[in-house]
Amino acid sequence: MKAFLVQLRIQVKSDLRDKGILMVYYLVPLVFYAVMGSIMKTLEMDSGTPLNFSITIFALSMSAFLGMPQALVKARETGILDAYKAAGIPAWSMPLATIVISTFHIMIVALVILFSAPYLFASELPGNIGLYLLAVLLIALCSETLGALLSCFVKKQNTLTLVSQCLFLPTIMFSGIMFPANLLPKPMQWIGEILPATQGMHMFSQAGLHMQPLIILCAMTIVFFAVSASLFRRISARK
Amino acid sequence: MIKVNNLQRSYGSKQVLKGVSFSVNQGEIFALLGANGAGKTTTIECLEGLRKWNVGEIEVEGVSVAKSPDKIRKILGIQLQSTALADNMTAKEAMQLFCAWHSVTYRGDLLERFDMGGEYLNKTYVSLSTGRKRRLHLALALCHRPRLLVLDEPTAGLDVEGRNTLHQEIRRLRDEGVTILMATHDMAEAETLSDYIAILRGGVIAREGTPMELTAASDIQSRVLVKTRNDSLREILPHGLEKLETTPEGYSVFKCKDAAELLLTLLPHIQKHGDTVTDLRVARASIEDIFLSVAGGAK
Numbered sequence: 001m002k003a004f005l006v007q008l009r010i011q012v013k014s015d016l017r018d019k020g021i022l023m024v025y026y027l028v029p030l031v032f033y034a035v036m037g038s039i040m041k042t043l044e045m046d047s048g049t050p051l052n053f054s055i056t057i058f059a060l061s062m063s064a065f066l067g068m069p070q071a072l073v074k075a076r077e078t079g080i081l082d083a084y085k086a087a088g089i090p091a092w093s094m095p096l097a098t099i100v101i102s103t104f105h106i107m108i109v110a111l112v113i114l115f116s117a118p119y120l121f122a123s124e125l126p127g128n129i130g131l132y133l134l135a136v137l138l139i140a141l142c143s144e145t146l147g148a149l150l151s152c153f154v155k156k157q158n159t160l161t162l163v164s165q166c167l168f169l170p171t172i173m174f175s176g177i178m179f180p181a182n183l184l185p186k187p188m189q190w191i192g193e194i195l196p197a198t199q200g201m202h203m204f205s206q207a208g209l210h211m212q213p214l215i216i217l218c219a220m221t222i223v224f225f226a227v228s229a230s231l232f233r234r235i236s237a238r239k
Numbered sequence: 240m241i242k243v244n245n246l247q248r249s250y251g252s253k254q255v256l257k258g259v260s261f262s263v264n265q266g267e268i269f270a271l272l273g274a275n276g277a278g279k280t281t282t283i284e285c286l287e288g289l290r291k292w293n294v295g296e297i298e299v300e301g302v303s304v305a306k307s308p309d310k311i312r313k314i315l316g317i318q319l320q321s322t323a324l325a326d327n328m329t330a331k332e333a334m335q336l337f338c339a340w341h342s343v344t345y346r347g348d349l350l351e352r353f354d355m356g357g358e359y360l361n362k363t364y365v366s367l368s369t370g371r372k373r374r375l376h377l378a379l380a381l382c383h384r385p386r387l388l389v390l391d392e393p394t395a396g397l398d399v400e401g402r403n404t405l406h407q408e409i410r411r412l413r414d415e416g417v418t419i420l421m422a423t424h425d426m427a428e429a430e431t432l433s434d435y436i437a438i439l440r441g442g443v444i445a446r447e448g449t450p451m452e453l454t455a456a457s458d459i460q461s462r463v464l465v466k467t468r469n470d471s472l473r474e475i476l477p478h479g480l481e482k483l484e485t486t487p488e489g490y491s492v493f494k495c496k497d498a499a500e501l502l503l504t505l506l507p508h509i510q511k512h513g514d515t516v517t518d519l520r521v522a523r524a525s526i527e528d529i530f531l532s533v534a535g536g537a538k
Binding site: 002006080082086 | 289317342380
């Protein structure tokens with residue numbers, strides 16, 4: 001446990017030196033937040049979901065599908081995982097540390113958005129901030145385990161850049177972040193239903209917290225985690 | 240220290256290891272030589288517990304690698320051929336991480352020893368040269384004070400200076416009692432550095448011995464090059480001696496099994512003709528020659 005905590009500390013420090021990570025986890029989501037917030041405020045648009053929540057889902061989807069899987073595939077492709085294994089560092093520590101740290105970055109961005117939106121864009125604070133953050137945490141974990149699952153099927157970073165768009169773009173287009181999902185054609189709505197972000201949007205609307213999508217998200221997280229952990233273990237154990 | 244017995248490993252229908260057996264003694268530098276694809280890396284990855292094998296036994300200090308891989312990792316320090324760390328991790332952080340997982344206190348002394356202290360301590364991995372990265376990985380492999388160090392192509396991609404520095408460090412580790420198993424295809428490295436050599440060919444150990452034993456037991460003849468002031472070896476030769484060629488620089492070239500015996504015949508002959516030797520070179524059979532003869536090639 002102590003060693004894992006040291007690994008987390010070192011990986012956080014190492015991440016903060018990485019311009020790519022800062023870009024994917026912080027800069028792009030916050031710039032998107034600033035632009036979308038301004039547009040929605042100017043046009044007085046109402047998508048049916050609080051601005052801070054939809055932008056947070058955008059930010060966490062970007063981190064989970066474009067940032068986190070890249071780190072895992074890179075670790076396998078460049079030999080970092082082999083170096084760890086040779087030193088007796090357990091294979092599970094790498095994906096777990098990456099998921100924990102990715103969640104850490106996401107929660108920082110979520111807090112920045114949550115508390116700045118009322119001042120910048122006159123967005124309302126959620127009634128129960130604790131519940132709101134728990135919901136964000138659950139969607140983040142579900143998306144990251146899906147990202148981890150994706151990383152198990154792709155061997156090269158270049159391929160992953162393309163493949164991860166197959167998750168990220170539908171998330172942006174079909175989940176209701178940009179515009180109400182019920183305006184989309186039915187097939188797109190069906191596709192959207194299997195995405196964590198869509199369930200997240202169902203779960204936390206302005207009407208409050210809904211239980212059914214929460215249960216679906218929990219189930220998805222468990223399945224994605226179990227399958228990706230099993231696949232990662234198989235991949236990292238040489239035949 | 241290490242006993243490998245009848246190690247066999249196939250990749251699909253291709254059998255790479257067909258019964259590799261060898262022993263490594265405590266405190267020696269053992270070089271496993273072989274061409275690319277000969278199975279050196281497979282052999283040592285099996286030994287490290289990173290790869291499974293089909294048939295055979297590997298023991299380190301009497302402990303079975305197959306049965307107790309975790310126990311072996313405590314004895315073993317490993318430097319892989321192809322390895323890396325996170326781009327933005329510093330040398331100091333890497334050492335902290337590896338020490339934490341080995342449950343030992345931070346080994347700044349090792350970084351200093353491998354010239355990775357001072358300005359290099361806080362340099363990120365991506366900014367280090369190939370040589371520095373090799374030194375860092377070697378330091379990391381030693382953080383838990385292993386009794387056995389396994390190096391896969393330790394000097395691949397290094398310049399002459401980097402190679403020499405690493406060779407010195409490897410010798411120093413041997414002198415401190417660390418047993419070193421090294422896989423390499425660099426014949427000169429194996430010859431100068433190792434106490435014992437095993438040549439892997441066709442999935443088995445084709446030849447083994449100390450560098451001296453291997454070259455002495457070889458049928459490959461030494462080349463003796465002699466240059467004299469008056470060129471007395473151009474036409475007249477002692478009875479029974481046959482010259483291979485005369486080089487454009489004026490050296491008479493002889494091939495023989497025993498250079499000392501040849502010189503005992505040659506030098507009186509030169510003196511007898513009032514001539515003197517101006518240069519003498521003996522090129523004995525090298526490990527590279529042995530390797531090529533084992534591989535079925537010719538030099």
